[in-house]
Amino acid sequence: MNLFVRGFFKSLKQHIEHDFEIMPEKYENSITLHILTKKGVLEICASKRKFFSLTTNTFLIWIFIAAVILFGIASIFLKNQVKFVSKLSIAAERFGKGQEIGDFKPQGADEVRQAGLAFLQMKNRIQRQISERTMMLAGISHDLRTPLTRMKLQLAMMSGEDVEGLNLDIAEMEKMVDGYLAFIKGGGRExxxxxxxxxxxxxxxxxxxxxxxxxxxxxxxxxxxxxxxxxxxxxxxxxxxxxxxxxxxxxxxxxxxxxxxxxxxxxxxxxxxxxxxxxxxxxxxxxxxxxxxxxxxxxxxxxxxxxxxxxxxxxxxxxxxxxxxxxxxxxxxx
The missing domain is CATH 3.30.565.10 (Histidine kinase-like ATPase, C-terminal domain)
Structure with missing residues (x-):
């Protein structure tokens, strides 16, 4: 009220040449203005409702309520978006560590769903490439073992100076094949x-x-x-x-x-x-x-x-x- 009285006082002073006094507390529901004139003191009473509008307060209250509601809706929306992004992040981390992850349904905004679909497509391509590489190495290693075994049996029945060198070469080839097989096992799903x-x-x-x-x-x-x-x-x-x-x-x-x-x-x-x-x-x-x-x-x-x-x-x-x-x-x- 003091702020209002000061503003009201400055405004009246620009328009009234006589001395005046504002008495906001004289009456409960009105504001009293005393103006000193040549004929005496002029008292003017006006209802406080003429000076204050409830519409402004109501408008501010509605803005606050709307802001709270919108904030709640936005929080729920963002929570759902962040929830799937977090799920996608965990899936990417697990896949990067070589752990098994199942397919999931992309959810959320269009951009988030597109990211989820892109991740699933990437995962399937990588798994297919790893599977093809593993099958190829396993096939090569298996096919090499058969002729190596036959060569070892034939060398066992032979004699001569060159046999020992050939046996060492075959042992080296077997060691290489074992290395390839160990490499394949490293990509297993234990x-x-x-x-x-x-x-x-x-x-x-x-x-x-x-x-x-x-x-x-x-x-x-x-x-x-x-x-x-x-x-x-x-x-x-x-x-x-x-x-x-x-x-x-x-x-x-x-x-x-x-x-x-x-x-x-x-x-x-x-x-x-x-x-x-x-x-x-x-x-x-x-x-x-x-x-x-x-x-x-x-x-x-x-x-x-x-x-x-x-x-x-x-x-x-x-x-x-x-x-x-x-x-x-x-x-x-x-």
Missing amino acids: GSEIIEFSPYIEEIVTKFKKNGCNIDLSIEDNVNVKIRQSDLSRAISNIINNADKYGKTISVIVRKEDETLNIIIMDDGPGIPYLSREDVFRAFYRIDESRNKETGGVGLGMTIARDTVLAHGGDIILDDSPLGGLKVTIIIPI
Whole structure:
């Protein structure tokens, strides 16, 4: 009211030359104006309704109500849109990790549905390509095994200086075929299960110890983790195999860091040059270009290991080992 009185006072002062006084509280429902004239004091009373319009207040109330209703409708709409976008994001993450996801019906706005349809089409194309690649490699590997077996039988019945060299060549070819088959298995659909990790890693290390490998295991933290047992065992074994080929001493450390399980494998071998550390994850890449039969392999071990770890939502990091060789850290989310 004081604000109104001040404004009303300024407006009247521009039009009335006489002294005047506004008394808004003299009467309950009216505003009183006293004007000093030559003949006395002129009193003017006017209803407050003449000065205030309820329409304005009503209009503001309706605007507020409409804004609240529109905000609620918009929130529900956005929630539905975000819900499907979140569902699409989870599906993309699971598919990127190699986990099985079923088809779903795209929902939401046109643009969101188009994104969902594009994702499903992409998923089907990738799965078809992977399936065709797997079938091709499996067929080639299977077809190679048959003639190799016949050649081994024929060489077993032969004698001569060249037989030993041929046997070594056949053994090398069999090793290559086994590598291809292991690569195919890496793209399998083994189910994940929650296990206690300590007995799991102890079993892997024990197998290497029985084969004469100088390997030490240190378990700093024992946790339960959800993994594909055969796939991860193959990945860890590939890395330990490499360490055993190029080094004499191997150390395996298992520890928990934040929300991840770290499996650290170190050796005292020659290590891997910094510029070649990313290349070793490429299929069929070998640092030893001569393909020395002493070290063996076809360049798929690290590729299989990385694909497997990535499928678990983790990562592999290569670094210098305190032992003087290579340090491989496998990171698995808990």
